[in-house]
Amino acid sequence: MSGPGVDALGERVSQPSEWKRIVLDRDGKNSAATFEMFVAKEPDVEGAAENGETRNDYEAIPRRCLEVEGDVHATPEERRKYLESREVLIVAKQGVGASYVQDGRQLDQNLKSLLNRMSWEELLCDDRYVDPGMIL
Numbered sequence: 001m002s003g004p005g006v007d008a009l010g011e012r013v014s015q016p017s018e019w020k021r022i023v024l025d026r027d028g029k030n031s032a033a034t035f036e037m038f039v040a041k042e043p044d045v046e047g048a049a050e051n052g053e054t055r056n057d058y059e060a061i062p063r064r065c066l067e068v069e070g071d072v073h074a075t076p077e078e079r080r081k082y083l084e085s086r087e088v089l090i091v092a093k094q095g096v097g098a099s100y101v102q103d104g105r106q107l108d109q110n111l112k113s114l115l116n117r118m119s120w121e122e123l124l125c126d127d128r129y130v131d132p133g134m135i136l
Helices: 017-027 078-083 107-117 122-123
Strands: 034-040 055-057 086-092
Touching: 017 034
Parallel strands: none
Antiparallel strands: 034 055, 034 086
């Protein structure tokens, strides 16, 4: 399996740095495309990932758990719920001279369409969801 987030050997790769590499390879190093990922410092706070004071920069590194201050949960299930309760923000800026823009307006419809076509079990088996509690 290869594609965004997965290398030719089927291994996951770091995000968002890999997204940036792919776009710069496609559009040229001078295109100035950027990708940034942020995670909220506190769980269950709406808008926290949008505020520079209440978020941290984040690089999703394969096989490495998100380390969050205050994460002292005993069970993997408690830890998964604690980590998943944090807002994530991804900021992608298209490179200069790129010919295609996807602005996210259809994202909700695309997700609904995907969820209408696939069961939760199929999403899990297809590696579309990664349980943070299962990462070594």
